[in-house]
Amino acid sequence: MNTIIKLRKEEDTIDLAKKLAPSLRCGDVIALFGELGVGKTFFTKHLCKFLEVTENVSSPSYVLMNEYSGKFPIFHFDFFRLDSKDELMELGLYDIFDKGITIIEWPEIAENLLPEKTIRIEFSFDDSYRKVRIVKV
Numbered sequence: 149m150n151t152i153i154k155l156r157k158e159e160d161t162i163d164l165a166k167k168l169a170p171s172l173r174c175g176d177v178i179a180l181f182g183e184l185g186v187g188k189t190f191f192t193k194h195l196c197k198f199l200e201v202t203e204n205v206s207s208p209s210y211v212l213m214n215e216y217s218g219k220f221p222i223f224h225f226d227f228f229r230l231d232s233k234d235e236l237m238e239l240g241l242y243d244i245f246d247k248g249i250t251i252i253e254w255p256e257i258a259e260n261l262l263p264e265k266t267i268r269i270e271f272s273f274d275d276s277y278r279k280v281r282i283v284k285v
C-alpha cells in the first residue's frame with residue numbers, strides 16, 4: 149500500500165490516526181518521517197488516544213523514549229538528538245519491538261534496524277498545507 153493524503157488541518161491528521169489505530173497489532177513498528185514541526189508528535193498523541201492511552205503524551209526528544217500503556221504497551225521514540233549508532237544499539241530496540249507498538253520520530257539513523265514490515269509514514273509541507281505518504285508492505 150502506498151497512499152498520499154492531504155492534511156489541510158489538524159482534524160485531517162486526527163482522522164488518519166483514528167483510521168490507523170484499529171489495524172495495529174502488538175509488534176507493529178511505525179516510522180514517522182518529516183521535518184521539524186510537521187506534526188509527528190501531534191499524530192502520535194492522537195494515535196495513542198485511539199489506542200486507549202489515557203496519560204498525556206509528550207515529545208520524547210529529550211528523553212529519547214516514553215512508554216505508555218494502552219490497548220498495547222506503546223514505546224514512543226525520537227532519535228533527533230541521538231548522536232551515534234552505539235547509543236542506538238544500547239537501546240535494545242529488537243527486544244522492545246516484540247513487546248508492543250513502537251512509534252519512532254526521526255527514524256533515519258535506525259533505518260537498517262527496522263523490521264521489513266515497518267509502517268512508514270512520511271509527513272511533509274506542501275504549499276499551504278501538509279501531506280503524508282503512507283507505505284505499508
Ligand SMILES: Nc1ncnc2c1ncn2[C@@H]1O[C@H](COP(=O)(O)OP(=O)(O)OP(=O)(O)O)[C@@H](O)[C@H]1O
Binds near residue numbers: 160161183187189278
Ligand atoms: N494537519 C495539520 N494541520 C495543521 N497543523 C498541524 C497539523 N498537524 C499538526 N499540526 C500542528 O503542528 C504543530 C507541530 O507539530 P509536532 O510538534 O507534532 O511536530 P513534530 O513533527 O513532532 O516536530 P519535531 O520534529 O520537532 O518533533 C502541532 O502543535 C500542531 O498544532
Ligand SMILES: [Mg+2]
Binds near residue numbers: 188189190207226253
Ligand atoms: Mg516531535
